[in-house]
Amino acid sequence: MFSQWFRGGEAEMTTCACDPEWPGLVTEAYGEPLEAVPAEASSVLVGMLGLVAHCTGCRARYPYGFHTAARG
Secondary structure (H helix, E strand, O other), rough: HHHHHHOOOOOOOOOOOOOOOOOEEEEEEEEEEEEEOOOOOOOOHHHOOOOOEEEEEOOOEOOOEEEEEOOO
C-alpha cells in the first residue's frame, strides 16, 4: 500500500497543459479505466489502492484529492 508513496525514478508531469486545465480525470484499477472527480481530499478507496489520477487530455498527474466517479 505505501509503496506508491515512495516510488523512485523519473518524476511525472503535474502541470496540466490543457485549456481549460483538467478537462477530465481518469484513474486505473486492475487494468480498467475509472472516471475520477476532484475532491477536497482523496477517498479511502483511492488511498488504500494507491490510485493516481491523470488528465484525460495531456495525461498529467493530478496533484490534488479525488474520488472515483459512480458507475452506471
